[in-house]
Amino acid sequence: MTVERSEPPYLQIARQIREQIESGQLAVGEPIPSARQIAVNWGVALATATKVQAHLRTEGLIESVPGVGSIVTARKEAGGGRSYLKATSATGLIYAGTKEARILSADLVKASPDIAAALGLDPGASVIRRERVTLAEGEPRAMSVSWLSGDAAERAPKLLETERIPRGTFAYLADTLGVAVTAGREQISATAADEAQAKGLNISPGAPVLLTRTWYITDAGMVIEYEEGVSPEGQWVANEFTL
Numbered sequence: 001m002t003v004e005r006s007e008p009p010y011l012q013i014a015r016q017i018r019e020q021i022e023s024g025q026l027a028v029g030e031p032i033p034s035a036r037q038i039a040v041n042w043g044v045a046l047a048t049a050t051k052v053q054a055h056l057r058t059e060g061l062i063e064s065v066p067g068v069g070s071i072v073t074a075r076k077e078a079g080g081g082r083s084y085l086k087a088t089s090a091t092g093l094i095y096a097g098t099k100e101a102r103i104l105s106a107d108l109v110k111a112s113p114d115i116a117a118a119l120g121l122d123p124g125a126s127v128i129r130r131e132r133v134t135l136a137e138g139e140p141r142a143m144s145v146s147w148l149s150g151d152a153a154e155r156a157p158k159l160l161e162t163e164r165i166p167r168g169t170f171a172y173l174a175d176t177l178g179v180a181v182t183a184g185r186e187q188i189s190a191t192a193a194d195e196a197q198a199k200g201l202n203i204s205p206g207a208p209v210l211l212t213r214t215w216y217i218t219d220a221g222m223v224i225e226y227e228e229g230v231s232p233e234g235q236w237v238a239n240e241f242t243l
Contacts, residue, residue: 010051013042017052021072022044032062061238081142097241099141103162104131108150115147118215118226128159130169133200143200144212144229150175162208170225171218171229188237189212193230201232208233 020026033041038049042148053070056062063073111119111127118128127150134142146169148159156176161205165172174181189211198205212229 009042009044010048010055012043013038013049013052014055017056018059018061021047028070031069032056034069068116082130098136099136101132101134101164103164106130106160106162108153110158111147118213119147119149119223121149126153130151131160140201140232141235142231143197144227144230146170147226147228148224152176173224174218177224179220179222179224181216181224182219183217185215185217193232197230201230202231210235210237212237 017026032053034047035046035053035172037042038052040051053062057064058120058218061138062070064070066153070075107129109128109129111121112123113123115127116123116125117211119125121127126147128146130146132144132146132149141199148169153160156173158172161168167175170181172175190208191211192206193201193203193209195205196206197203197209199216201209203209210231212227212232214227214229215223216227218224
């Protein structure tokens, strides 16, 4: 195992271990390499290996168990556009580990002015509306609605079926159209759960929730999917960056 010098070594190693966790190679409850093992396996100093574990711990990916070491923990993460783009690119699956989606509805409807604007369509244009609840270990972690151009319905018929699309709707449609999803834009806000959100997430009305709006954009600059999501408190939105 090796590290490059384009970013701090501890971030590179943490990313590699994270990918093993998200792919299911390291399952919940399994131990990750000790700091000494990390130092040997990646050829880094023990201090760097310790930073790797600390970083994974702050991300909620591992926890320390006395007499055992650091083990993979069930991660409460709201997900988000960037994480989904990374997941489909790295593994071909939009959800990994214990996460799964249950499709509640998939219909062809008329776009409201706001939805039409988000997709760059005319108000009243035909759009596909897919509603889902995302679960982890059987518990609801998020609810979301995806909106896509109705013109895609004939070429991508699975968008109107209430079956899961393992790669995710944007990746499936991109493959069908022969384009690539290369960018995204996301807005995040906090609010109180309304009745419908509380019922879907099994929380109390008025409880704090996180709202997200996500645009998935192709290499030609087209918005291929617009998504609105909501998740309960206690979920993390995790992103990485370097300067």
